[in-house]
Amino acid sequence: MTRRPDLTADVSEILLSEEQIQAKVLELGRRISDDFAGRELTLVSVLKGSLPFMADLMRAITISVQIDLMEVSSYGGTATESSGLVRILKDLSSSIDGRHVIIVEDIIDTGLTLNYLVRYLRGKNPASLKICTLLDKPARRLVEIAIDYRGFEIPDQFVIGYGLDYGEAYRNLRFVGVLRPEVYTDPD
Amino acid sequence: MDLDADLDVRPAPAFAHASEAELARILDFYAVAWEYEPHTFPILFDRSGTVIESFSPDFYLPELDLYVELTTLKQRLVRKKNRKLRRLRELYPDIRIKLLYARDFRALLFKYGKLSLADALTGADGQTTPPKVRPPRHTAGTLPAETPPAPAETPPAPAVAGLGPGGRPADDPARRPDHGRRRARRTRAEARARGALQLSAAGEPGGTEVTA
Numbered sequence: 058m059t060r061r062p063d064l065t066a067d068v069s070e071i072l073l074s075e076e077q078i079q080a081k082v083l084e085l086g087r088r089i090s091d092d093f094a095g096r097e098l099t100l101v102s103v104l105k106g107s108l109p110f111m112a113d114l115m116r117a118i119t120i121s122v123q124i125d126l127m128e129v130s131s132y133g134g135t136a137t138e139s140s141g142l143v144r145i146l147k148d149l150s151s152s153i154d155g156r157h158v159i160i161v162e163d164i165i166d167t168g169l170t171l172n173y174l175v176r177y178l179r180g181k182n183p184a185s186l187k188i189c190t191l192l193d194k195p196a197r198r199l200v201e202i203a204i205d206y207r208g209f210e211i212p213d214q215f216v217i218g219y220g221l222d223y224g225e226a227y228r229n230l231r232f233v234g235v236l237r238p239e240v241y242t243d244p245d
Numbered sequence: 246m247d248l249d250a251d252l253d254v255r256p257a258p259a260f261a262h263a264s265e266a267e268l269a270r271i272l273d274f275y276a277v278a279w280e281y282e283p284h285t286f287p288i289l290f291d292r293s294g295t296v297i298e299s300f301s302p303d304f305y306l307p308e309l310d311l312y313v314e315l316t317t318l319k320q321r322l323v324r325k326k327n328r329k330l331r332r333l334r335e336l337y338p339d340i341r342i343k344l345l346y347a348r349d350f351r352a353l354l355f356k357y358g359k360l361s362l363a364d365a366l367t368g369a370d371g372q373t374t375p376p377k378v379r380p381p382r383h384t385a386g387t388l389p390a391e392t393p394p395a396p397a398e399t400p401p402a403p404a405v406a407g408l409g410p411g412g413r414p415a416d417d418p419a420r421r422p423d424h425g426r427r428r429a430r431r432t433r434a435e436a437r438a439r440g441a442l443q444l445s446a447a448g449e450p451g452g453t454e455v456t457a
Contacts, residue, residue, distance in 0.1 A: 131357065132270075132271050132274040132275070132357045133357030133358045133359050141270065141273060141274060142273070142274055142276065143274055143275055143276065166356070167353070167356070169271070169272075169275040169277065170275065172275065172277065173275045173276055176276070197349070197352060199313070199343065199345075200277065200306075200309060201309065201311075213352075241355070
């Protein structure tokens with residue numbers, strides 16, 4: 058992406074407004090609080106896209122909760138291409154042995170990354186492992202994964218904002234919008 | 246936990262299409278076990294019960310019990326594939342199979358910053374086996390003397406070597422590189438030889454993708 062991102066003009070439509078997102082986050086927070094009352098809960102956020110969702114969700118949860126962050130390499134990244142295997146770029150900083158864990162994702166599409174993470178985290182002996190995602194794009198699913206807490210099911214469109222990026226831009230938008238195709242399509 | 250520990254390094258199969266090799270690399274990257282065309286399903290029979298058409302999905306993901314068929318070719322061929330898939334689902338309703346169209350595959354490439362490879366990996370450009378050559382058509386009485394006669398019209402070959410009894414899906418050992426469902430890790434040398442593995446300079450588009 059060589060052009061300078063335009064946070065207003067590059068958005069063709071607002072798919073989810075800030076108000077819609079916040080209402081959903083509160084709802085998810087309530088559900089999680091009810092489901093894990095009296096239990097040791099850890100939220101594991103997958104960098105970078107889920108940061109805003111994580112920040113809002115943890116504050117919508119009314120029980121004691123720990124947080125942790127993980128980052129995994131993505132296919133096609135030059136740093137990992139030589140190995141040909143996914144790599145944990147940032148691992149958990151605390152043990153989740155015996156704790157109830159919720160993976161917090163911004164979006165689930167193919168499910169490949171999440172499938173890997175689930176297997177990885179199961180190996181660390183959590184008491185339970187659940188999945189929470191703000192956005193679910195089932196049209197692109199390759200690996201079926203049971204989602205325990207789902208914010209919105211969205212159509213097969215390129216979405217940005219509220220943590221979601223294109224070329225590392227647009228993450229700071231307060232809503233989820235659809236990126237104009239001319240931004241990412243090759244003019245040739 | 247080391248998810249890579251039980252990876253089994255073995256030679257890559259002879260993929261029929263560069264897109265299949267790329268999908269195999271993606272699956273390898275995320276440690277998803279796969280087998281290449283391990284099963285053949287008879288889908289059409291003549292009146293005597295002889296198999297006259299069969300279907301071999303490109304991939305089987307044993308841990309997910311899911312078949313994946315990848316098609317990046319023209320709409321005419323997609324229609325044929327769709328028909329085969331419908332037939333497969335009619336005859337084998339318990340089978341889980343996902344068809345990835347060209348747009349789905351392009352979306353995958355876009356997601357992983359490899360959209361620049363789309364043309365090389367899709368359509369006829371991505372074929373790694375030569376297309377079937379049809380014998381030249383001749384009208385009666387014009388057959389050149391030194392040209393072998395064109396073969397008579399025959400039903401399509403079953404191509405179901407190893408067909409199981411009772412018309413059940415065949416599990417052809419010759420096409421199945423690994424009888425055990427061990428995790429497969431493929432070398433990339435084959436794809437490199439095809440010039441398919443060229444890293445794109447495009448940025449990682451995060452968790453979003455698009456229909457091209």
